Every structure is written in structure tokens, then in C-alpha cells.
Amino acid sequence: MKNFFSNIIEADFMPHGHCYFWRPEILWLNVGGDLLIALAYFSLPLLLFYFARKRTDLTHRYVFMLFAAFIFACGTTHVIDIWTVWIPTYRLEGVVKVITGFLSVGTAIAVYKSVPVLLALPSHDQLKALNQQLQVEVEERRKAQEELHVVNQELEKRVADRTLALQLANQDLEKEVLERTRAQQELQSLNHELQIANNELDNFVYCASHDLKAPIINIGGLLDVLVEELPPVDKHVQHVLARLESSLKQMNRTIHDLTEVSLVKQRHEISSSQQAESFKEVLESVQESIADTIEQSGIRIMTDFAAYPAALIKRKDLQSVFYNLLTNAIKYRSPDRAAVVFFSIKVEEDYLVLSVTDNGIGVELRGNEKKMFSLFKRLHDHIDGSGVGLYIVKRIMDNYNGLIDVASEVGKGTTFILRFPHVKLRAGF
Template identity: 30%
Template sequence: MGTFFDFSGLAPHGMCLLWRDDLFWALGGTDAAISAAYISIGMTILHFILRRKDMYLRWVALLFAAFIILCATSHATDVWTLWYADYGVQVIVKSVTAIVSLVTAVALWPLMPRALAMPSGAQLSAANQALTEEIHERRQVENSLRDTEEHLRKAHESLERKVEERTWQLQESEARVLRLNADLERRVEDRTAELTAANRELDSFAYAVSHDLRAPLRAMMGFSDALLQDFAGQMEDEAKDYLGEIVVASRHMGELIDGLLQLSRSTRGIRRHDLVDLSALATRLLQELAMLEPARSVTWQVAPGLVARGDPDMLEVVMRNLLGNAWKYTAAKLPAAIRVYAEQQDDQWFFCVSDNGAGFDMVHADKLFQPFQRLHRQDEFSGIGIGLATVERIVRRHGGRIIAEAAPDLGATFRFCLNSSDAQAEKETP
């Protein structure tokens, strides 16, 4: 090393150029320019590295900066050695430069794949562009979502408002219905009270009829009879006949009063809704009629299993009147026949009482169910004309109706149904 730094006897590089001005300044100038440029480049890289601490492969850049700055130094020594023969220093500088250059050169190779894998600026910018577009799109989607959300929120609000409105309307109409109901109930109650009062009045009227009209009648009949019994010897036959007429008329008036009572009771209302065996009832009533008039020969037929729902007492009044009529109006027939059965008409079961008796002309049918209206003279068939009126009222009170069908001398058929939901006519096979 001693000789290595011993520069005595060596000439500066300028000497080789024989101090030729043109060569001397050309070589020195270019080296100086290269050196200055390299320093600038190295400093720029260093500056960049110092500012970009997050830089990828920063150490490579550092190595590169070192390499360039060392290259600049070696060029500077070239300029220096033009004047001064310090070749030892130059050797050292160039050696260091060589080492760093080699290290850099060697270090660069393995980095090649990674460097190649690094996206280029264009790629990045394309990716960036794509990202920007995506962001833009996303923003648009977000905006449209926000719009949709806003729209939905408004729709929701409007729906809620509508629901509230509708609820209020419903509550309002419910209240109205309740008010109407209460009003209706009150009116029904009022009407019921009125009807009850009217019924009570009718009742007391019937009661008065039953008591007060009978008493004078009893006196008329009683004293007429007493005259006939106690003073028969002192009276002429004509006088007795007149007294007899008073008794007959009084008795007839008694029957009329009883009829009125029966009619008023028939409108009093249905108290019970029992199942009534009409077949058994009809058979019993016909047997009673036969016992009262054993001389009569009547054949009767009662279908088995006729069941009606209603007030048993009222239904007995109905059957008693219908069968009584059938019995009465077949008096002149031989053989007399009475039939009790059920038949279906327009989805409705009708109970029927049919006879082959005197019948009547349908022209007068409208008078049939009116009280005290008769289709036969008293000397043909006795009666007061209250039975069918009573029957019709009872059937109507049961929510049903009665239909009559007849022809003179061919007989009559009375069909009645009770409330369709309550009544049933069951036919059993015997």
C-alpha cells in the first residue's frame, strides 16, 4: 500500500494529453458535466426516497442513488486527475463505485420478476379509471337507492296516513252503527212495550167480555128458564115458545162470546216451542169426535210420524178446529172420509187435513179466515165462524201460513206450515 499511495514520479493525466487545451477541456468538461448530472439525479432519487417513506422496494432505490452518486464521484476524480496525479484516491473511489455498481447490478436481476409483476402506470391508471367508474356507478346506485328509500319512506308515510284515516273512518262508522243499534234497540223496546200494553189491554178487554157480558146473559137465560119451569102451567104455548127463543138466542150469544174469547187468546202469543206429535194428537181428537157422535160413520187416515214444533195447546186448538170442521162438513156424506198427512210444496212441508165433505166455492175463499164470516147457512151447518179465524191467527203466530182448497160437494183440504226453520214433517215408513 505504501507504494500505492506514493504518487511521486507520476504525472497528472493532463500530461498525457500534453496539456492540449481542446482535449483537456473537452474531457474535463464532459466529466464535470456528467458528474454534475449524476449528482443531480442521485440527489433527486434520494429526495424522492426521503419523501416517499411508503415506497415499494425502497432499498433498491437507495442502492441506485448510491451507485449514481458514486459514479458522479468517480467522474469527478477523473476531472481532478487531469491536474493532480492522485491516482490512489481515484483507485479507491472507483473501487467503491465498482463494488456498489456490481452489487446493484447483481441485486437487480432477482428483482426482475417482481418488477415485471408490478403494474405499469397505464395499468394503474386504467385500474384507477375502472375504480373511478365503479365508484361513480356505486354512487349512482347509492343515489338511486337513496331515491328509492326516500320514495319508500314517503309511500310508507302516506300508507300510514291512509291507515290512520281509514281506522278513524272505521271507528266513526262503528260508533255510528253502535248508535243506530242502540237506537234500534230502544225503538224495539218501545215497540215491545207498546205491544205488551196493547196486549194487556186486549187481555183485560177479553177478561171483561168473559165476566161482564156473561152475567146478564146468564140472567136472561136463567130467568127465562125459571119462568118456563116454575110457571109453565100458567102460560100459553106461544108464550113458552117466545121464552124458548130468548133461551136459544142467549145460548147463541154465549157461543159468540166464547168464540171471541178463543180468538183473543189465540193472539196472545206463543209460550212454548215443543215438538208436538201431530199424528197422535189428530188420532186422539178424531176418537173424541167419534165418541161424541157414535152414530156417524167416518173413516179416517192419519199418516204416522207427523211432528211439528210449536205451542202444544195452540196446535191442539188448530187441529181441533180443522178436524172438527172436517167432521161437521162431512155429516151428509156416505162414506165420510178424513185424511191427515204431510206433503212437500216449494221446499216446505205442509200439514194437511182433507175431507170429502160439503166443501165450498173458492170464490168466497177470501172470507174463510175472517172472524164471524161463514160460508154456510146456520140451518145447513151450525157454527159461529170463529174456528178458522183462530186457526189462521195461531198458524201466523207460529210464523207459518195456511192455504185452503175446496170445491162444492167435493170436499176441502187445509194445508198449513209453521215456521220453516222450526217445523218439520217427518214421514216414517211404517
């Protein structure tokens, strides 16, 4: 950011005129248009300032001032557009546009807040009529008792006017309620259509990934046959075959991840009749499924499930959580020390808290917390992965109305903190 502001007037980009191929009829057409708009925008603030100065009784004067500043800033953006045709100071242009944007938002908020008050102000004709009416009433009060009937008629007229105004207000209110009801119905309809579209998309992803499995398996078998049937080959061919095998594994892993994503898509209601799953047993089953990977990585797995050994959670969901967090710790382990990952459970107020801590390479979290749990988003591009595992964990937590947080420090490790609502998860042992 410091370099950005120190280079704010540096013309180190391509001038905008290149986009016009420096063709005079295009270039001057755009420059002329921006110039005319800028002149109009610069003249309007002067008129607003003059008007606000002359009208000393003007209410909400600051709204006129904001409009003047906003219009002046708009004119400045058009001047900058002319400037960048030849001199590409796009940083300065971006700052001017951001300032204009803030002025635009401020003006919109000011106008929004002022509209009810401005609408309530009486017009000139209304004030004139009220003044005349007051003069008549003063004159009538000076008259004798015989004019009391006229006064009563005037009062009845006022009551009739007020009643009519209330009726009109009620009609407007009924109309607004009807419009809101219609808008709510349209929103519900759109949400229903969106849910159908999401379900169709999930089904498509599941079917597509399922249909791709067979060709991938066939390609893997053909590759194995090819390796066995080939005579001794040079290192270049061996490298190509190794890359083919690696790409095939990556494709197979991606298809598997897509299948998992399509299956993790709806919230779960846990009934009291559901069997409680043991954290220790589920974690051990996950370790057995990836025993070779664990052995090759040399990672040491430690647990502390004594405080809460089991919970009412679907086994496949708990397996998916343990699998993705464990494989994440393996992938991002540090090459400088023995890898360790620690699973623990504790009860915290209304939540059952699962903590998974590793001593891996860590990650810079500033601004990356949401990206870490987004689909296909990865923070370490130099390490193989699909960017799906943490997304699946986040979806599972959402399905159980839970929360997930992360704490990490580069070079020291990462801790994932999963909070499941205690009402959904009760002790099984």
C-alpha cells in the first residue's frame, strides 16, 4: 500500500489511447464527450452553491452541498478519463473514483434521510392558503356572535379534509402492504427455483463424476499394461509415464472430491434415537483407510477425547471431517521437523468444541479466512491439492448449524476449531 501511494502519479501503464488505436475520430469523439460532460458537471455545483447562498431560509442545506461535491467529483472523473488517454496515471484515477464513490454513497444516504422531512414541508401555495385562513379566523373572532355558524362550518370542513387525508394514507398503506406481500411471495418463488437449480446442479456434478470414474479406471489399467509391456525405456519416457500416472491420480482425486461435494448439501436433523458415534473409533477407521499415507508422512497422531468420547453425529460426516483435517495436516506438514497432529474435544457453554492442531508450515491468515473454506480455493499453490477438503468440512458444519474458526502462524502450525451446537450432540457414553 505504501508503494501504491508513493507511485500514485507514476505513468507506468499503457495509455488509454492505445485502446482507440490512436484513431482520431474515435479518440476525439470520446475526449470531446468527456470534456462536455466535465464542463456541465463543473458548472452545476456553481449553480447549486449560488442557489444555497441566496436562499437563506433553505432547509437541509448540507444536502445541496453534498450534491455539489458529488457532481464536481463526477466531473473530475471525466477529466481524469481525458488525462489517461495520453498519461496513464491509473492509480490516481482509481483514487478519484473511490472518493467519488464515497461522496455518492454519502449523498444517497443524506437524501434518503432527508426525503421524509422534505416531503413533510408545506408548499408555497399551502403556506399562502394557511396564512389567508388564519387572517379570516382572526377577523371572524372579532365579529359578533352571529358569525359563529361560519366558524363552525369552517371547522367541519377541516374535519372533512383531515378525514380524507387519513383515508388516502390508509389506502397508501394498504397498497404498500400488498406490494410487500407480493414481493415476499416472489422471493419465496425465486428461492424455491434456486433450490431446484442447486439440486439439479448437485445431481449433475454427482452423475458427471460418477460417469467419469469408469474411464479413469480404464485409463489407469491401460497405463499399467503399457508400462508392463514396454521394453526398457530411457529416462525421458519414464518421466512422461510418471507424469501420466500423477495426472491420472490427480484427476481421480478431483472426481472423488466432486462426488463428496455433491453429497454434502443439506442440513441434518439429529434424533434422540440416533446411535452415538465414538470419536476414537471413527478416527481409527480413518487412519486405517489412509494408513500408507500416514506411514509415508511419518506424522504422529495424538488425541484427547476423554471429556466427550462420543456424540450424536452421522458417522460418514464425522469421518469426512476427520479425513479432510488429517490429510490437510499431512499435506501441509513442515519439512524441518517431525509432523504431529493433535485431536481434542471439550465442552464450551452451548457448544461441543473439536480442536485439530498441527505443527505444519502454517499460513498467513490476514484476509484469507473466507478464501480458505471456499470451493477450489488454495493458499499454497506449490502443494498438490484440489481446494475441496476444507470446503466440505465447512459445509458439514453449516449442515449441523455449527461454526468453524482457524488460527495459524506461518512456520509454526495451524489450529482448526469446530463448534457443534450442544443441543444436537449429546454424550453417548
